[in-house]
Amino acid sequence: MSAVTDISKKTRAETVQKIVTPLGIEAWLVEDYAVPLVAFDFAFKGGSAQDPDGLTGAGAMLAGLLDEGAGPYDSDAFHRALDDKAIEISFHAGHDNFHGELKTLARNTDAAFDLLRLCMIEPRLDGDAIERVRSQMVAGLRHELKDPNALAAKAWRTAAFPNHPYGRPTDGDLETIPAIGRADLVKLRERLFSRSNLKIGAVGAIDASKLAALIDKAFGNLPAAPSLNPVADITPQGNGERKVISVDVPQSTFRFSLPGIARHDKDFITGAVVNHVLGGGVFSARLFKEVREKRGLAYSVWTQLSANDHSALFAGGTSTKNERAGESLLVIEEEIAKIAHSGPTQDELEKAQKYMIGSYALRFDTSTKIAANLVSLQTDGYDVDYLDRRNELIAAVTLQDTKRVAKRLFEGGKLLVAVAGKPDGV
Template sequence: MFAASGIVPRGLSEVTHMTAPATTTDAPTLTPAGLKTSERGSRASMVQKVVSKGGIEAWLVEDYAVPLVAVEFAFKGGASQDPAGKPGAANLLAGLIDEGAGPYDAEAFHRALDEDAIELSFSADRDILSGRLQTLSRNSSQAFSLLRLAVNEARLEAEPFERVLSQIAAGLKSEANEPDYVAGRTFREKAFPGHPYGLPVRGDLSALPTLTRGDLVELRGKIFARDTLKIAVVGAIDAATLAGHLDDVFGPLPQASHIAPVADALLSGEGDRFVVDIDVPQSTIRFGRQGLARMDPDFIASMVVNHVLGGGVFSARLFREVREKRGLAYSVYSQLITYDHGSMLYGGTSTKNERAAESMTVIAGEIASLSEQGPTEEELEKAKKYLIGSYALRFDTSTKIASQLLHLQTDGFGVDYLDERNRLIAAVTMEDAKRAAKRLFGDAKLLVAVAGRPEGM
């Protein structure tokens, strides 16, 4: 999932550029400025599609400037596949995969990682369960060997099970009365009632004790399979060597996953406000409304107009109106969030209790203004220029590049997006922006969740 990333709708970018595997001598390199473009100005041509003998595919960018290899991979599923009534299962599973595997117990597995300075971690999001590996190239064989054990033979033993479960519970307890956590959780519960997207990824204190090792084994069996697997690799490794590792690590997995279908979700509660009483001097506010799907033809334009609204820069309307002109809050933002089965405009701020109502009035007013009138010519051009110019910052390290390439794959897009993205933003016209603003902001009614003691709300 990308938050406010501007992923191009699939229908606008269907042709995937493919290149022959590069050799060590002609491999493209990464520069401090980001993913270097080829002589014809193409980032996409730098990415090789490597397919192993066993049919496992990965996107590879070779880089021998630094002797590192970064790997990111993901399976579809994630927290949306948690057992009924047991949120947090996928997150717990992710926390246990590297806690002992094959012949190694948890302590021995971590010692093996540490001895060769190998970084390995797993995480769960709403739609995916992902893994990340980073290693020195000279230790890559050992790193891929340990990864193979974790993916295929994770022990999920009692001691680490209880330890990791306790760590998650301790984190939830510490956050139970934190306004940011309470406002965010309340918003999601009201936005997606009765849907997996409305449940907490890390679970809750009432459900965590009901989770069992059997739940995790069953969940792993549903998710870990080759048909939804996506892989991105960046660094000092050639295509032939990588292909061998792909079969070794992922070849033993079953071909087909057994993930349950997830219903498409529309955001609920637009126009409603919910307040959770917490005795603090400031109110933490989360607001939102239905967004556009990542495959919608107007998504690129909606990303541009959202940047005008609250894209995290000084020129954004919310920053200017809420912070600079009125001093209501130190920070305020809006973003577009897209899931596989839902999307939303989402934003937030924190302000004094006595000014919470005023803050929401200003925010809603700016959303209504953009819906009715669209951005100005100056706002549109500034937003496009910023979004185009800042894109290279997502590719200035090998781990960032691998992460971006993985997200493109899990969201269903071709490598050609690397070239198309900025062209599509540049092509957004005022007519496009006004149409997208009308669709995105609509009647300006917002679902609002507040943690604190807001006056007038």
């Protein structure tokens, strides 16, 4: 094989090499020397759903601290080491996964993985860094106390997932963040980070043998397996419930939801097409036309069909003037009822398929996006062939499929609604 991989004539799946390191860590690699960069994305299964009871936000705090000093470097020295070689390393915690990203010039790959190894194996978690990150998180949470979008989202989440990790904010709250100590962070790190729950995607100017050696160097000293708490499956709650958070602002901000379709359900792709027709964030979507274009009720309105590891969700949102809040919600409910009754039209189906298939390439227009998508496929439980099958599955959706799945999603369902503002008629 030549030194430069010609990926222009391959399908997306064919560009991906599955490699297994000597220590047994699997990674997906797209080898490409067009630009002298390496993008490396990874995730540990677990995420903020593993935050200890009463310490919500611990995962997010840990994510904020891993690059705030490691090994021989305090926070300032670590960031100088990154800056000296233009290396980017960052971390964040989602509900189901704890993510990390690295980006480096190819010539600095060894140095970049040395620093990543320190983050993974030898984070300092110094007291001054903990207090600095804690203060930043508290400041953000205090700001959210006056943010209608944050308030509506929090009220919706709590009502949709009561007494469940998904009902807790990943960034914690003003009661839990002050209670998190260094020992809690150390214990969480020890439970989460391991070789067997690690998913990796890499893209760029690096070959398989070099990548395998660097992966084992960075992660090889982690435990073989994690110690994760079980997370129960949950159906989103709130059949017809209304949550109003009074905020003295001129607009009301909505979040609404219904139970969705699990990501590996045979109807998930069809559900995604139906959602695109209804409110998928494009000008042709029914809600955009009815809410914005025809009535001028809101600047934007959106819906999405999404799935976590333990729940499936149809959700949406909008913002509108307080005095038109009830009217806006009524229009949204009417459009959902219409699509439940009649489904999309043939023209709507064809436009949705064309857009969803055509725009898929935009998820792969940079190395960092490709690496992130490789990891997302793995954490979502898909094999590499999904890179090619996804568009084929969308193209195969029929009008009859969409009508059936629209009924499954929406018929008889009553929206859970959370709204922050001074809404009239809600």
